[in-house]
Amino acid sequence: MKIVQIDDAKIHLSELVEEVDSGSENKIILARRGRFVARLGGLEEPVSLENRIRVVKGIFSVPPGVDEENEQIASHFQIQISGQE
Numbered sequence: 684m685k686i687v688q689i690d691d692a693k694i695h696l697s698e699l700v701e702e703v704d705s706g707s708e709n710k711i712i713l714a715r716r717g718r719f720v721a722r723l724g725g726l727e728e729p730v731s732l733e734n735r736i737r738v739v740k741g742i743f744s745v746p747p748g749v750d751e752e753n754e755q756i757a758s759h760f761q762i763q764i765s766g767q768e
Contacts (some may be wrong), residue, residue, distance in 0.1 A: 686712045689720065699723060 685708050692699060692713050702708040703725045710724035 684708075684710055684712060686714055686719075689713050689715045692723075 685702070687695075687699065692711075699708075699711050700723070703711060703723055706725075710722055712719050713721040713723060
């Protein structure tokens with residue numbers, strides 16, 4: 684963890700962001716007059732759809748005929764199912 688005064692951070696922001704982005708620093712604390720006021724850190728990688736599906740694989744099952752009532756359900760919302768006139 685690195686601590687940087689906010690005035691210095693204004694001058695060196697692009698370098699600080701690069702340190703976090705490259706992984707050389709996982710977070711940088713910004714201080715004003717010795718008091719911690721903010722944190723600069725990287726974003727977590729979003730979980731891919733494939734990995735989210737893998738987590739629930741085998742937990743849920745889709746019953747046969749799940750789409751049989753689509754038109755009736757859509758009529759309650761005053762929408763038309765694409766491909767059906």
